Amino acid sequence: MTIAPVCPAPLMHHETVQMAHGAGGRLSQALMQRIFMPHLHNVFLDQLDDQAKLELQPGRVAFTTDTYVVSPVFFPGGNIGELAVNGTVNDLAVGGATPLYLSAGFVLEEGFALAELETIVISMAEAARKAGVMIVTGDTKVVGKGQCDKIFINTSGIGLIREGVSLSCRNLQPGDTIILSGTVGDHGMAIMTSREGLSFQSRITSDSAPLNGMITAMLDVNPQLHAMRDPTRGGVAATLNELAVSSSVGIEISEAAIPVKAEVRGACELLGIDPLHVANEGKLLLAVAAEDAAKVLAIIRSFEVGRDAAIIGHVVHDHPGMVVMRTPFGSRRIIDLPLGEQLPRIC
């Protein structure tokens, strides 16, 4: 018997995501070959096996995961794809790891425009290139109309932890200097104002950016970095509280020292939101031995993503587990975790 070989991927005559694109059949293959592979292909992904086979240098490995459900999917300064790459790159980098490999898991809503999906995939490819990582394995599921909101993306990541680096939220010591790498609240307020249809004189754009280059530069000079976190959900307030609780120390910050863009401050006032509770996607919070603070600050400021960096406070013996802010009027107030939900689906 002779049968002519069939083409494994027929033309994809659709402008929107169909249920069959997630069924593991011909249309799944077509989606892979028309939308994902042209932009993301690399030596690992090209294997099309159910798992990527990687060669890692010996050493400790960092492993992290995040699912992105941001709404809207496209926002001033970025989109869900770029955010999904940068966010996971940063979660590896703040652990002292060199980010290497990412996975990408998509949940698509039936009817989502394939052109928009492709734009998102292109952003992921560009973000990965910029951060020096590869997307090596992936998965796509499709759910019916109304069963998810357009697109959710999970990225998990693997990185190699630099030797001699020991960063942990438990490492803070009284006397440490707290450094913030730039203005607070840009990402969250970009999402909120675009969602609410607010407009200001200058448009607020997300700060979504990979931080691994800047972190590598810092670690290269080997300062006494005790902890490093990216203050995303819950903002600077949540991250400082986590650090204070985990290390059983107090943190004191100065309101006047915290960099906030005028338009972000204005939007926060209008919406009744504390900028310290707003998510950032391209910022670092560091606890550094006091004698190394100036050196670290100079390195951060030498990067575009760190040009507004500032020393915002220090670690104290008093009030362990608590963050206290000195206002310009000399009073002090407790910076607590946000209890409620001010900013849903920010990342």
Added chain:
Amino acid sequence: MTIAPVCPAPLMHHETVQMAHGAGGRLSQALMQRIFMPHLHNVFLDQLDDQAKLELQPGRVAFTTDTYVVSPVFFPGGNIGELAVNGTVNDLAVGGATPLYLSAGFVLEEGFALAELETIVISMAEAARKAGVMIVTGDTKVVGKGQCDKIFINTSGIGLIREGVSLSCRNLQPGDTIILSGTVGDHGMAIMTSREGLSFQSRITSDSAPLNGMITAMLDVNPQLHAMRDPTRGGVAATLNELAVSSSVGIEISEAAIPVKAEVRGACELLGIDPLHVANEGKLLLAVAAEDAAKVLAIIRSFEVGRDAAIIGHVVHDHPGMVVMRTPFGSRRIIDLPLGEQLPRIC
């Protein structure tokens, strides 16, 4: 100033998922401490850092990801949590890797019952224990009512590839024997019949199970295994086609040799579905050198999950990229990929 330290996780006075459970604040912490940590805690997850820091033995590393969107969330023979662990464990194992570490990324719909979430988390913990893996890092997002369907779970996994193992869908050689480790279609038809409210004399239950123990036993005797896949979405038909196309070989199978449970066959006939297109979650398809086939089959059959294993066909020079099935009447038909969507949200 002295301020009494606050409790980081207040009582969680809710019976359902609230938007604030995903906001990175106090209720996020409460969710973590009341639902996730009691069941999943381990030396890595307990760190509560943004990334797990792992020690891996030197060697090649397998990395995989899958998002689970199965509906209904609870089905005969399992639930989404167990499926999410077993599926990713199996994706690592079929690559010749020993599964070690998993991540878990949750998307929860506002209003989803916390008691159901806890049941799912308990199933994940049990499945992880059974498969010998640890869930070492995680993430939880909450979206509004109607913005996702109850719960989606992404699991990504890391495993260490055994030395000397080279499994790939490109490795099939003419003459290889094709082995299937058990009955086809159990998982998919368990979902479909529970969704459609169909009842049969014997209830169809999912075959969801970890396969890494059985795979390890096979690799220990070092047979000439050329390819190994778990025929999930798209079923045995899709997997055989992928193997045939990737290796540019033909595959011939015998319909009479394919194990199908009577109740699954009945349900498939009723719904007009080819059992070869139905997803499995605890089955293996193998291409093995003919001289090793009997030995491999015996090992598979010695495991409970492999007791119905059978040789279902072989690899041929003819019709490369194509799968052909011999019917009991002596005719032959092409086993194609499913084009459309018969079975949405099966995993």
